[in-house]
Amino acid sequence: MTRRRGHHTPVADGKPRQIALDTLLRSQRQQAAAESLLADSFREAKLSSADAGLARELVSGCVRWRRLLDWLIERATNGREQKPVVQEILRLGLYQIFFLNRIPDHAIADESVRLAKRNKCLGQAGFINAMIRRFLREKETIFRDISTIQEDRPALGQSHPDWLFDNWEQRWGREKTIRLLEWNNQPAPTYARLNRLKTNA
Numbered sequence: 001m002t003r004r005r006g007h008h009t010p011v012a013d014g015k016p017r018q019i020a021l022d023t024l025l026r027s028q029r030q031q032a033a034a035e036s037l038l039a040d041s042f043r044e045a046k047l048s049s050a051d052a053g054l055a056r057e058l059v060s061g062c063v064r065w066r067r068l069l070d071w072l073i074e075r076a077t078n079g080r081e082q083k084p085v086v087q088e089i090l091r092l093g094l095y096q097i098f099f100l101n102r103i104p105d106h107a108i109a110d111e112s113v114r115l116a117k118r119n120k121c122l123g124q125a126g127f128i129n130a131m132i133r134r135f136l137r138e139k140e141t142i143f144r145d146i147s148t149i150q151e152d153r154p155a156l157g158q159s160h161p162d163w164l165f166d167n168w169e170q171r172w173g174r175e176k177t178i179r180l181l182e183w184n185n186q187p188a189p190t191y192a193r194l195n196r197l198k199t200n201a
Helices: 016-030 034-044 049-064 066-076 084-099 105-118 122-137 139-152 162-172 174-184
Strands: none
Touching (some): 016 084, 049 066, 049 084, 066 139, 084 105, 084 122, 122 139, 162 174
8 A cells, every 4th residue: 555645744743643643654754663663752751651652562563453443444445545644543542442451432532533633644633533433332342353353364353473483383272372363462561451362261
């Protein structure tokens, strides 16, 4: 998918979601590691330890789960291509819905809309709001869909490249490969959601 240059505001805004969005967009444009860019952003912004932890988790999580997040977005939008900034806002929103456990649903929707308005996406704010609220309404069904995808198409479900899964499966077999993918997706502990897709807890 061809990426178009997106607009973003300076990290001096000081909000963890804005910093995460800015970092992800810069990573796409510069083809640079998001984590290294995030360190630069932290030097420019004054954040509490909690806000810094959230920004870091959002960035690493959206990078880690990008393939699955994009599949969810593509399925919900019938494959319609989004501007890079809109796509990143949706990724951030979906990551919070399905992989974080400390952020209320209303805050995810409200903050997604604020990001859109703050980043020159006023015309897409309504679309982003509708999409996020749809995912919130349907999240239990989507959790089940993701669980099915993780069983039927592990590379997609665990957000890894097909070629890597195929290579590992040939070396170590399907069961061990799936465990490796799950281990590789372990999030940072501060904002980790108990993965309801793979545990009975």
